[in-house]
Amino acid sequence: MVRSRGRPSREDVLRTLDKAIEDLSSVGGLPLPVEADAIWEGIWYEEAHHSTAIEGNTLVLKEVEQLLREGKAVGSKELAEYLEVEGYAKAAQWVYAQAVEQPLDWSAGDRISLTELRQIHRLVVEPAWLHSPPEGLHQREGPVSFRQHDIRPFTGGMTPPPFPEVPALVTDWLRDARRGPADAQHPMQFVADIHARFERIHPFRDGNGSVGRLATNLLLVRHGFPPAVIRKRDRTRYLDALRRADRGDAGRLAEIFARAVTDGIYRFLLPGLAGPHRLVPLRSLADSELSGNALAVAAKRHRLRAVRRTDQWYSTRQWVQDYKDSRYKRA
Numbered sequence: 001m002v003r004s005r006g007r008p009s010r011e012d013v014l015r016t017l018d019k020a021i022e023d024l025s026s027v028g029g030l031p032l033p034v035e036a037d038a039i040w041e042g043i044w045y046e047e048a049h050h051s052t053a054i055e056g057n058t059l060v061l062k063e064v065e066q067l068l069r070e071g072k073a074v075g076s077k078e079l080a081e082y083l084e085v086e087g088y089a090k091a092a093q094w095v096y097a098q099a100v101e102q103p104l105d106w107s108a109g110d111r112i113s114l115t116e117l118r119q120i121h122r123l124v125v126e127p128a129w130l131h132s133p134p135e136g137l138h139q140r141e142g143p144v145s146f147r148q149h150d151i152r153p154f155t156g157g158m159t160p161p162p163f164p165e166v167p168a169l170v171t172d173w174l175r176d177a178r179r180g181p182a183d184a185q186h187p188m189q190f191v192a193d194i195h196a197r198f199e200r201i202h203p204f205r206d207g208n209g210s211v212g213r214l215a216t217n218l219l220l221v222r223h224g225f226p227p228a229v230i231r232k233r234d235r236t237r238y239l240d241a242l243r244r245a246d247r248g249d250a251g252r253l254a255e256i257f258a259r260a261v262t263d264g265i266y267r268f269l270l271p272g273l274a275g276p277h278r279l280v281p282l283r284s285l286a287d288s289e290l291s292g293n294a295l296a297v298a299a300k301r302h303r304l305r306a307v308r309r310t311d312q313w314y315s316t317r318q319w320v321q322d323y324k325d326s327r328y329k330r331a
Contacts, residue, residue: 305323
């Protein structure tokens with residue numbers, strides 16, 4: 001694979017995720033939502049914001065947080081936009097609640113069922129559709145029901161299959177999703193393939209992008225991975241990766257999922273799970289006061305107590321706090 005200057009190879013991106021999973025396992029693995037509700041709440045706000053923003057929703061993160069935390073619709077956006085966020089957020093909460101202790105090798109445990117796929121769709125679209133249903137909605141195209149019309153070709157040339165084929169294609173998709181990764185296939189390559197196939201089928205009248213990302217996250221949280229939050233700034237790369245997957249190359253999409261999962265581990269899980277004295281990757285200890293790069297510089301200059309392991313620095317929350325205190329004293 002040709003790599004542009006300064007860009008990590010696909011193998012490097014996947015290895016970074018594998019190392020992050022090892023770091024997560026060292027602090028007990030993915031916690032259940034009931035065990036670490038504050039951590040999951042932070043992921044929840046971000047996913048509800050970014051995933052709906054990819055679909056065109058204009059609420060900013062602070063508006064999403066206030067809407068979900070307090071039930072207040074702040075700002076002057078259209079009601080449909082608030083309902084879109086509420087629907088997605090309810091579906092995401094349901095997905096997170098399915099997180100259970102499962103082997104990371106995908107050798108056992110639940111995957112996803114047709115009932116669950118329909119449940120995700122209902123939760124996502126029902127609030128907005130009750131207020132303002134899509135124009136021309138067929139009486140048999142309500143929440144949980146498959147589309148009853150054909151779809152025009154997507155940008156890039158791919159045309160979803162005719163609607164009579166959808167039920168059989170979804171059955172095949174569910175069968176392959178339940179199989180898990182093939183031998184020697186990285187889990188991110190598997191979820192990228194599954195995600196792209198779902199979007200090509202486009203089984204519902206609307207909400208397919210949101211449902212597809214949530215269904216992918218259901219597979220992830222059931223096997224020890226945090227949800228993949230694809231950020232709105234990556235929308236163009238994400239859509240381009242889907243088009244590449246339509247042409248048979250899901251590698252770029254696998255990278256996007258791998259980066260998103262890795263980011264979730266270092267931004268949310270490790271900082272929240274590691275106690276004050278447990279060694280964790282330095283980047284997971286960054287905050288608004290000191291960036292990961294600033295902490296790395298301090299470690300290299302031996303101003304911050306840290307340990308070098310393979311290709312990254314590790315420190316503890318207490319050591320970082322000691323370093324901050326020493327900076328204040330010098331000031």
